[in-house]
Amino acid sequence: MARKLMSTALKGRIGAVVFHRRVVFGIPFLWLLLFFLLPFALVLKISFSSAVMAIPPYEPVFSFVDNTFTVMVNFGNYLFLLSDSLYIAAYWGSVKIALVSTLVCLLIGYPMAYAMARASASTQMVLLLLVMLPSWTSFLIRVYAWMGILGNQGLLNNLLLWLGVTDEPLKMLNTNFAVILGIAYAYLPFMVLPIYTNLVKLDVRLLEAASDLGCRSLTTFWAITLPLSKAGIIAGSMLVFIPAVGEFVIPELLGGPDTLMIGKVLWEEFFNNRDWPVASSLAIVMLALLLIPIVLFHRFQARELEKNG
Amino acid sequence: MVRSRPVSFSKVMLILGLLFLYLPMVVLIVYSFNASRLVSVWAGFSTHWYGELFRDQQILSAVWMSLQIAFYSASMAVCLGTLCAFVMTRFKRLRGRTLLSSMITAPLVMPEVITGLSLLLLFVQMAQTIGWPVDRGMATVWIAHTTFCSAYVAVVVSARLKEVDRSMEEAAMDLGCTPWKTFFVITLPVILPALVSGWLLAFTLSLDDLVIASFVSGPGATTLPMVVFSSVRMGVSPKINALATLIILAVSLIAFIAWYLMRRSEVKRRES
Incomplete structure (x- = not known):
C-alpha cells in the first residue's frame, strides 16, 4: 500500500x-x-x-x-542584383570595410584586453566598467560625436591647422576612412570583452614555465598566449565583423557618396524606392554571405552558454 | 618570472584605447555648453541649448515614447530571456533545444537592417491574415525590441545560472516543493542581481535602437533615436549636443548601477 x-x-x-x-x-x-x-x-x-x-x-x-x-516564383530580383554592378560593388565594399575595421579593432583591442587581464583584481573591475560603459551608452550619439570632430571645420582639422601639419583642412568626414574609424570606435568594446574573458582564464603557470625554460617573452606570447586565446579572438572578430557588414547608421552619417555598403543600399531600396522584393533579396544574399561567420559565432556562444562554472 | 616589456606596451595601448573611447564623448559634452551656433568656434560658456532642448515639444514626446517602449520591452525581455537561460543551462537533453539556442544567439550579431525588414514583413503579413496589427506603432516596436533584447538577457542570466549552487534547489524539491515554488523561493533571490542588470541592459538597448524601430514603427510612434537621426542627418547641431550630453549622463548612471549590483553580488559570493 x-x-x-x-x-x-x-x-x-x-x-x-x-x-x-x-x-x-x-x-x-x-x-x-x-x-x-x-x-x-x-x-x-x-x-x-x-x-x-x-x-x-x-x-x-x-x-x-x-x-x-x-x-508564382520570380527569380527576377536575384538576376537584377547580379546584372547591376552597384549591388555587387556594395557587397564587396561592405565586406572590405568590415574586414579592415575588424582588423583595426583587433590590433587595438587585443593589447587592451591583455593589459586588463594582467591588472590586479580590483583594477580589473574598474577597467571592465570603463570598457563596457561606452557600449551601453547611445550608439547613435557616439557616431554623431565623430561628425563634429572629423568635419572640415571640425576639431581635428582645426588642431592640424594650428599645429601646422597641413595648410588646408583635410577631407576626413564623408570618406571610407571615417566609416572604418567609426566602426572601429563603436565596436571596440565588443572585441575587447571576449578576448579579456579568455585571457583572464589563461593559466599563468604556463607562462612562468616557458619563461623558466628560457623562452623570451615575445616567443612565449606567440607560442602560448596567442594560440590559447584563439576562441576569444574568433568571438570578438565575429561580434564586430557580422554587424559591421550590415551597418547602416555609420556609413549614412560618416560615409560619403562613394561609400557603398549593403546596409545603406537595402535601406534606400526599402524606404526611398519602396521596392520591398529587391530589399528582401538583398537581405537574403547578405544572410547567405554571413552564414559561415554566424555559424562560427553560434558554436562559440553555445559552448560558452553550456560550459559549467 | 614573466618579463615586463610586452606588458608595458599593452598598458600604453590600454590607456590610448580608453582615451580613444572617451575623448569623443568628452568633446561632445564640452561643446554642448558652447554659446555659438557653430560647432567649431568656442564662444563662451552657455546653457542656452539646454533651454532650447526643453522647449522642443517633438523631442520631449519622443523621449516619453522611447522610455515607455524601453520599460515594457525590458520587462518582457527579462521574462523570456530568463526562461531561455534556464533551458540553456539546465535542460541538457531536450528536443528543439539546439534550435532554441540558435534562435537566441543569432540576434546578438544579426545585422539590424535584416531584423528590421523581416519583422516588418511579418507584421504586414499578420495584418493581412489575422487583421492585427492594424496600425504599426508602439506594440510592434515593443515586440521587435523584446525579441532582440531577450538574447542579451539570456546571456547575462545564464552566466549567473551556471554558477548557482543547485544543492539548495534539490533539497527544496526533495522536501516537496513544486518547481515553480522552488524557482521563486530559492533560485530567484540568488539570480536577482543578474535579472536587474539584464533588465537595465535591455532598457538601454531598446532606448538606443534606431534601425529596427524605423522599420517596424508607424506614424504614431516616433522614438527618440528616430528624431535625433533625422536632425543629425542635416549636420551637427548644438541642441543635439545638449541632448547627447543628457543621454550619455543618464545611461552612464544606469550602467553604473547595473555594474555596481553585479559587482556587489560577486563580492558577497566570494566572501561566503
Whole structure:
C-alpha cells in the first residue's frame, strides 16, 4: 500500500516536472519561432515576388483563385542584383570595410584586453566598467560625436591647422576612412570583452614555465598566449565583423557618396524606392554571405552558454 | 618570472584605447555648453541649448515614447530571456533545444537592417491574415525590441545560472516543493542581481535602437533615436549636443548601477 502510494506520488512529481519543463521551454520557443524564424521565411518568400503599386507593395507569391493553387516564383530580383554592378560593388565594399575595421579593432583591442587581464583584481573591475560603459551608452550619439570632430571645420582639422601639419583642412568626414574609424570606435568594446574573458582564464603557470625554460617573452606570447586565446579572438572578430557588414547608421552619417555598403543600399531600396522584393533579396544574399561567420559565432556562444562554472 | 616589456606596451595601448573611447564623448559634452551656433568656434560658456532642448515639444514626446517602449520591452525581455537561460543551462537533453539556442544567439550579431525588414514583413503579413496589427506603432516596436533584447538577457542570466549552487534547489524539491515554488523561493533571490542588470541592459538597448524601430514603427510612434537621426542627418547641431550630453549622463548612471549590483553580488559570493 505504502509502496503504491509512493510510486503514484513519484509519478505525479515527475509529471509535474515534465509539465513545467514544457512551459519553460515552450514560451520562449514559440515567441522566437513567431518573431524570429518565421519573419526570415517571409523575407525569403517576398524576395521571389515582384514589386507593384499596391498595399503591401508586392505581388502575392502563393495565390488561391478558382480552386487552383498557384505559386508564382520570380527569380527576377536575384538576376537584377547580379546584372547591376552597384549591388555587387556594395557587397564587396561592405565586406572590405568590415574586414579592415575588424582588423583595426583587433590590433587595438587585443593589447587592451591583455593589459586588463594582467591588472590586479580590483583594477580589473574598474577597467571592465570603463570598457563596457561606452557600449551601453547611445550608439547613435557616439557616431554623431565623430561628425563634429572629423568635419572640415571640425576639431581635428582645426588642431592640424594650428599645429601646422597641413595648410588646408583635410577631407576626413564623408570618406571610407571615417566609416572604418567609426566602426572601429563603436565596436571596440565588443572585441575587447571576449578576448579579456579568455585571457583572464589563461593559466599563468604556463607562462612562468616557458619563461623558466628560457623562452623570451615575445616567443612565449606567440607560442602560448596567442594560440590559447584563439576562441576569444574568433568571438570578438565575429561580434564586430557580422554587424559591421550590415551597418547602416555609420556609413549614412560618416560615409560619403562613394561609400557603398549593403546596409545603406537595402535601406534606400526599402524606404526611398519602396521596392520591398529587391530589399528582401538583398537581405537574403547578405544572410547567405554571413552564414559561415554566424555559424562560427553560434558554436562559440553555445559552448560558452553550456560550459559549467 | 614573466618579463615586463610586452606588458608595458599593452598598458600604453590600454590607456590610448580608453582615451580613444572617451575623448569623443568628452568633446561632445564640452561643446554642448558652447554659446555659438557653430560647432567649431568656442564662444563662451552657455546653457542656452539646454533651454532650447526643453522647449522642443517633438523631442520631449519622443523621449516619453522611447522610455515607455524601453520599460515594457525590458520587462518582457527579462521574462523570456530568463526562461531561455534556464533551458540553456539546465535542460541538457531536450528536443528543439539546439534550435532554441540558435534562435537566441543569432540576434546578438544579426545585422539590424535584416531584423528590421523581416519583422516588418511579418507584421504586414499578420495584418493581412489575422487583421492585427492594424496600425504599426508602439506594440510592434515593443515586440521587435523584446525579441532582440531577450538574447542579451539570456546571456547575462545564464552566466549567473551556471554558477548557482543547485544543492539548495534539490533539497527544496526533495522536501516537496513544486518547481515553480522552488524557482521563486530559492533560485530567484540568488539570480536577482543578474535579472536587474539584464533588465537595465535591455532598457538601454531598446532606448538606443534606431534601425529596427524605423522599420517596424508607424506614424504614431516616433522614438527618440528616430528624431535625433533625422536632425543629425542635416549636420551637427548644438541642441543635439545638449541632448547627447543628457543621454550619455543618464545611461552612464544606469550602467553604473547595473555594474555596481553585479559587482556587489560577486563580492558577497566570494566572501561566503
